[in-house]
Amino acid sequence: MIGSKVGSMKYSTRNRILLELKNAYPLAIHKGELERRALLEWNAEADQAARRCRELADEGLIERIENKNRHVEYRYIPPKVETRAEIEQRLLQSALL
Numbered sequence: 001m002i003g004s005k006v007g008s009m010k011y012s013t014r015n016r017i018l019l020e021l022k023n024a025y026p027l028a029i030h031k032g033e034l035e036r037r038a039l040l041e042w043n044a045e046a047d048q049a050a051r052r053c054r055e056l057a058d059e060g061l062i063e064r065i066e067n068k069n070r071h072v073e074y075r076y077i078p079p080k081v082e083t084r085a086e087i088e089q090r091l092l093q094s095a096l097l
Helices: 013-024 031-040 044-057 086-094
Strands: 061-064 072-076
Touching: 013 031, 013 044, 013 061, 013 072, 031 044, 031 072, 044 061, 044 072
Parallel strands: none
Antiparallel strands: 061 072
């Protein structure tokens, strides 16, 4: 069922990959496992899942890890939380420009 809904929200392959990796964090998930889930559980093509993983890695939302055997795994990168001091410093620098 392409474009299936989970609850009231429609999940794309991209969003499913992000959700899987976020739930597994700090562990990484092998590329083949994400492709298998796409094919068997999400009704998407394996190469589509691989392409979405590469796009997400290029966007900096997930990390691509290649081990010594050239196997690829992906891991979620949590967003950086700015401290109050960092926010104040950034605002001060932007005000000076």
